[in-house]
Amino acid sequence: MQKKVSSQPRARPRADKERNRARLIAAAKQVFAARGAAASLEQVASEAGVGIGTLYRHFPKRDVLLEAVYRQETDTLVDAADRLMAQQEPVEALREWLLLFVDFIDTKRDMADALNTLIGGPEPLYSGTPSHLASSIEALVDGAIKTGTFRIDIEPLDLLRAIAGVANIRPGQNWKPSAIRMVDLLIRGMQIER
Amino acid sequence: MQKKVSSQPRARPRADKERNRARLIAAAKQVFAARGAAASLEQVASEAGVGIGTLYRHFPKRDVLLEAVYRQETDTLVDAADRLMAQQEPVEALREWLLLFVDFIDTKRDMADALNTLIGGPEPLYSGTPSHLASSIEALVDGAIKTGTFRIDIEPLDLLRAIAGVANIRPGQNWKPSAIRMVDLLIRGMQIER
DNA sequence: CAATATACGGAGGCTTCCTCCGTATATCAA
DNA sequence: TTGATATACGGAGGAAGCCTCCGTATATTG
Numbered sequence: 001m002q003k004k005v006s007s008q009p010r011a012r013p014r015a016d017k018e019r020n021r022a023r024l025i026a027a028a029k030q031v032f033a034a035r036g037a038a039a040s041l042e043q044v045a046s047e048a049g050v051g052i053g054t055l056y057r058h059f060p061k062r063d064v065l066l067e068a069v070y071r072q073e074t075d076t077l078v079d080a081a082d083r084l085m086a087q088q089e090p091v092e093a094l095r096e097w098l099l100l101f102v103d104f105i106d107t108k109r110d111m112a113d114a115l116n117t118l119i120g121g122p123e124p125l126y127s128g129t130p131s132h133l134a135s136s137i138e139a140l141v142d143g144a145i146k147t148g149t150f151r152i153d154i155e156p157l158d159l160l161r162a163i164a165g166v167a168n169i170r171p172g173q174n175w176k177p178s179a180i181r182m183v184d185l186l187i188r189g190m191q192i193e194r
Numbered sequence: 195m196q197k198k199v200s201s202q203p204r205a206r207p208r209a210d211k212e213r214n215r216a217r218l219i220a221a222a223k224q225v226f227a228a229r230g231a232a233a234s235l236e237q238v239a240s241e242a243g244v245g246i247g248t249l250y251r252h253f254p255k256r257d258v259l260l261e262a263v264y265r266q267e268t269d270t271l272v273d274a275a276d277r278l279m280a281q282q283e284p285v286e287a288l289r290e291w292l293l294l295f296v297d298f299i300d301t302k303r304d305m306a307d308a309l310n311t312l313i314g315g316p317e318p319l320y321s322g323t324p325s326h327l328a329s330s331i332e333a334l335v336d337g338a339i340k341t342g343t344f345r346i347d348i349e350p351l352d353l354l355r356a357i358a359g360v361a362n363i364r365p366g367q368n369w370k371p372s373a374i375r376m377v378d379l380l381i382r383g384m385q386i387e388r
Numbered sequence: 389c390a391a392t393a394t395a396c397g398g399a400g401g402c403t404t405c406c407t408c409c410g411t412a413t414a415t416c417a418a
Numbered sequence: 419t420t421g422a423t424a425t426a427c428g429g430a431g432g433a434a435g436c437c438t439c440c441g442t443a444t445a446t447t448g
Contacts, residue, residue, distance in 0.1 A: 014394055014445050040435060051397035056437065154375045158360050162376060165359015166352050181348045182356060189383030208414050208425055234404060245428035250406060 021058050023048040029069050033108075037066060070108070074132045077104055081136035090143035091150055091187070097140055098183045101160060105167045106176055133160065144190070152190050159186055215252050217242040223263050227302075231260065264302070268326045271298055275330035284337035285344055285381070291334055292377045295354060299361045300370055327354065338384070346384050353380055 027048035031039045041062065045055040059065035080100050084093040137156040144150040163186075167179045221242035225233045235256065239249040253259035274294055278287040331350040338344040357380075361373045 010393060010446065016445070017395065020396085042435070052437080053397055053439085054395075057395075152379075154360075154372050154379060158372050158376060161359045162356035163359070165355045165357070166348075178348050178352050182352060185346075185348060185383040186379065187383075188387075189379040189381075191387075193382075193385075193387050204415065204424060206415085210414070211426065214427085236404070246406080247428050248426075251426075
C-alpha cells in the first residue's frame, strides 16, 4: 500500500547543516569562555541563533561539542609536536611540548572546569581524540626513549593527566608555575640516572 | 513595642540536630557509593529519613557533605602518615604513603566522579581540608628533604594532584597500576641524582 | 516547478537544585 | 510539671537545565 518505495539519497548534505554546525561551534566557544564549560546548552543554541533541537542533533552529548570547540587548538598542538621533533633533541622536544600543553590549558583556563568535565567524563578528551594528542605524546616519548637516556613505564598519556591534575584542580589560582615545575619533575623522573 | 526582649541562648544544641547530621552522613555515604557522587541530594535526604531542607541546613553545599563523608577516611590517612614517619626511613615513608593515597582513591572509586567534582571545584577537597592531607604530605616531604637526598620545588599537594589526575581521569578503567608507577616516577624525579 | 529527503525549532515532560516559612519539638526556668 | 521559646524540621514550589519528539520548513534534484 505504499505510494512510493523509492528513496533517492541526496547527493550532498544540505547547506544549512554545515552552516549551523559552524555557528554552534563559534557560539559554544564564546559562551563556554564566558560562563565556563558548564554553561547552559540552551544558551549556546540561542547565541548561535538556532533551536535547541538543532544543537542536540549536531552534538548529542556535551562532550562532543566541547571536543569540536577544542579541535582547532589541539590541532595546533599536534602540529607543534611534529615541528619540535624535527628541530630539537628528543628529550628537549618532549619537555617543550609538555610546556606547550601547559600553555594550552592556561589559555583556555576560563573553561578549566570544562576541561575537568571533559577529562573526568567517560568520554575523556584524551581518549576521545586519540589520534590527536595521544599519538603526539606517544611519538615524543618514543623519540626520547630511543636516545637510551630515557625510560618510562607508564602510559605517555598519563604525563598529560598528571599535568592536568596539577592544573585543573585549582581553577582560579596561579597553578601555572606549579605545572611547569611538574613538567621538569616528570622529565627528571624519566631520565635514566647515571 | 516588643513583648519580650530577652533571648536566652540554649545551653546545648538540640539532640535531633546531631542525630540528623549523623544520619545524613551515613545515607550520603551509601547513596554516593551506589549512584556516584552526582547522586541527587533529595535522594540522600529521603534515604536519611529527613526533609531536603534539613539536608541543606546541615550541608549548604554538596562539597561540604562530601567532605564530611570522607572525613573518616582522610583521618585514617593522616594517622598512617604519623605511623609511617615513625617507623620508616623518610623517603620510603613518603613513597608508602603516596601508595596509600592511591588505595584511598581506589577504594572510593565508585565515586570517582565525585572526587573529580570535589577536586575540580572552587572548594577542593585538598584545600578544603588543609589541616588534613595537606599537613600530612607536607610533613612527609619535609622529612624526605632533611635526608639531603631529596628535593622538591613544587607544592607537596601537587604530588597528590598529579596522582589524582592519573587516577580520576579514567573512572572505569584499571588506572591503578598507572597511578602506582606514577608514584615511583615522582619519587625518582625528586631524588637528587648522584 | 513539483516531489521529497533533510533539517529545523521549540514546546513540554522530567529531573534536580535550593529557598522560604509555617509547624513541630527539645530544652529550660519556675 | 508545665509553659515559654529558641531551635530545628519538612516539604511545597519556583527556577533552571536536560533532552526528546514530531509537526513544519526548506534545500535539492529531475
